[in-house]
Amino acid sequence: MLQKLLIANRGEIACRIMRTARQMGIRTVAVYSAADANAQHVKLADESVYIGPAPSSESYLVIDKIIAAAQATGADAIHPGYGFLSENERFAEACAKHGLIFVGPPIPAIAAMGSKSAAKAIMSDAEVPLVPGYHGDDQDLDTLRAEAEKIGFPVLLKAAYGGGGKGMRVVNHSGEFTEALQSAKREAQAAFSNDKMLLEKYLGNPRHVEIQVFCDQHGNAVYLSERDCSVQRRHQKVIEEAPAPSISEFTRKAMGEAAVRAAQAINYEGAGTVEFLLDTNSKFYFMEMNTRLQVEHPVTELITGQDLVQWQLLVASGEPLPLAQEQIQLNGHAFEARIYAEDPAHEFLPSTGPLTVLRTPELSAHVRIDSGVIEGDEVSAYYDPMIAKLIVWGSNRTGALRRLVTALNDFRVAGVRTNVDFLRSIANHPQFQRAELSTRFIERHEQDLFADTSALEDDYATMAALAELVQSQQSQQAWFANPGLQLNQPAQFTLTLQHDGQPYSVTLTAHGDGWQRLPDQRVWRASWQHDRFRIHCNERSFFAHVLAAAGDITVMTEVASIRLQRYDVLLELQHEQATGGMVAPMNGTVVAVLVANGDEVAEGQPLLVMEAMKMEYTIRASHAGTVEQIFYESGELVSDGAELVRLSASA
Structure with missing residues (x-):
């Protein structure tokens, strides 16, 4: 059994892993950046090691620093959590090289699924249904555009080595292709250090259903039901539930068995998630396999009564899976709502600042909160803006949904803007309550979900x-x-x-x-x-x-x-000044300047691209005119409300 575990992550997932490790008698080590010196995961760990400046590229993504921290503290294993280095085969190789147990799948399995294009070929051989698309190595713009034309618009651009909605764009027609490709490539390079793209046919009204699989080192493999993750914004999940509603037992079993075939095809070990698109005719298509624990794993834990992090640590220690397939029992229904510091009314822009008030619903056997922050902590521009995950359980979907709404009513945050009202609007929506779900749910019900509060x-x-x-x-x-x-x-x-x-x-x-x-x-x-x-x-x-x-x-x-x-008269003056130019909608970093002084620009033309909390935002011209001054260069940090580009009015 493992003795000391270093968690190569931060925030909510680091805290969640530490709690299970402590219950199992395993000591824990936290790593932290300059921005996280007082973070909750640092306080919860038995030991902690500073690994560098706030940007993740200088701390949480630096493999040598993580390995050095493990060696310095005598850790015998590393859990990568999700995001950051969790699906990085170089990181897994470094762990193996230095005699550290990587709490995750074997290196060849990460490599096989790390490239979405290679994964498609493996899944085809394993007779797992695929969405039509292009997964080739030729990344020339003309080649990709030609393949998109061949597939037929709309198409979905996806980062070949990505996940979590990063480096993903829907392209509705040929005229959008170049700008969307460039933006997706930049985002993929920043998030995954690889900008290779693949193309898929964009299905109009599918559901996103994923299967939780687990494999051990003894050849055993199981699936622990499925999760419906259809409700998404910017291809990132907002509310998840398990089991997926309105799915026949035949389809559920077929998807589960296909997911196990997918895992066995790459000799998988540990926790993995096989993601499918499910169409209105109950046909399902392989999207990707995430070779790590998912953000939404708690809903599976609540309906199975199993601790999936404990399973991970047992498998990493060489133990067999705790249960065989026929022993896995499902009980009730669970929802997870992701509480983010963001502004849904303004394109989900992240909101940074101190959590001056953070009051959560009362915890019980039916209500669970997974969080990495407490009242008084700061939401930084450097990392994902998640405040907490709210997870609820009920004996059936109706009861669980009622608890979700009640718990959202009891969630109170001040100091930053949040998506709590937006989540409540989804949970109260008649079609969501009838389980009429699709990945376009938010888009289809935009007028209802983004109600005017004026x-x-x-x-x-x-x-x-x-x-x-x-x-x-x-x-x-x-x-x-x-x-x-x-x-x-x-x-x-x-x-x-x-x-x-x-x-x-x-x-x-x-x-x-x-x-x-x-x-x-x-x-x-x-x-x-x-x-x-x-x-x-x-x-x-x-x-x-x-x-x-x-x-x-x-x-x-x-x-x-x-x-x-x-x-505050000062705030009023700042607002008046800001409305005269192109201003930063949040704290972040300039990643691309697309115009030069003296350029003539049209209304709506992209001027500059910012990145914050791992997402890109394009600043566009509010009116036609001439670029008079550009205030920031690529790579510079900017504050919320700072003027970025000044335009003269068109003649």
Whole structure:
């Protein structure tokens, strides 16, 4: 059995692995970058080793530093988690060379599946169904374009050595091909140090269903049911569930057996995931095999009652699989929702900053939280913006979904923008509740999922003012201290706020035992109950969370969350200045400057490409004009709101 395990990762997955290792009596070693010196995975580990500056290319992706850390601490094994070096055969080779156990598959298996194009050939020989596409070595632009024409648009560009939606683009027609290819190649090179591409026919309305497989060193192989991961944005999963709904036992068994054939074809060992596209006729096609643990593995754990990290460590120690295929029993239904620091209303741009408030649902046998952060931690621009994974279980899909919605209502975050409202919109959507799923779910229901909250702003601003008033009273500050009070006039309370850079004032006037906001005739009251406010408005009563942190006031109800700011004339000026040029939508790095001073550009033309949290964002011209000044060069770090390119107006 392993004695000491180094986790070559960070955040949520590092913490999750450490918890199982501790239960098994295995000591743990964390590695950390300059940005993670105070991170939770460092605090949870028995030992920790500093491995370099914040950029992952100088720390978590440097193989020699990871190996040196393992040797310095006497670790006998390394668990790569997911992402970073988890599917890097050079890393697995380095582990073997230095006598370290790599908690993952054999090196030839990683190599075989590391290239998606090579994987397709192996799967074809193993009689695993494939999507039509091009998987060749010729990467010339003209060749790839010709192959795309042969396949027929729309096509899907995919990084041959990628995963997690990185280096992936849907190309709807020939005119988009060159720009999409260049962008996908840049993203693939940055994420995987390899920009080779493959092409596949883009299926219009499939489901994304994956099979969890496990193999040991004794020739045993099993599949642990399947997961439906269809609900995605930018080809990254948002909500996953297990087992996949509305699949016949015949299809489930056929997919499971095909996944085992795929694993056995490459002499696999450990945890792996075989991903399929499932069409409306119940035909399935091999997409790829991930030779690692998946982000969404907890839903499989909840319906099987098995700890998959424990399985990994047992297999790595040479032990046989804990269960045979016929012993694996499924119980109930589970969902996982990924809580991200991002802004769904603005193309899911990542949101960085301190987690000034982080309150999660109460944990139980039915509700699980996997996270690598706590209240007060910082969401950095250097890494994935995940805050937590919310996992719930129910005896059936309906019960599990009800728990998911309730738990999302209890998830409260302030300091950064999050996707919690967006996740709740998905979970409450009638078609999601009927399990009418596809990889285009978000695209098809965009109007429902990205509801306009502008009509709610006045009410939420009123609630923010009420909360301030109640807290002022409770801290024994006299109402007459408010400058809005006028002699022989009803008491008034004024709070000036900003939303999206626009200032407006909320003035509440005392009315009986409540308050009115003119010209609205409704009477509002608020009382503090436990950790939330009971809001009364005319004949209606409901709960709201009002989270104040620094200059922000976030108002959250079961309908929506709106983040307001206390009025700051400086913020208003910054907003006005920003609207005159092309500005950075988040903290990040400039990876490509596509124009030069003096260039004439058209509206919508790409000007510059930024990268943050492993995703690319293209900055486009808001209007036609001439490039007057470019403020940053490729490789430079920029802050949220910084002016990037200045254009003169077209004549």
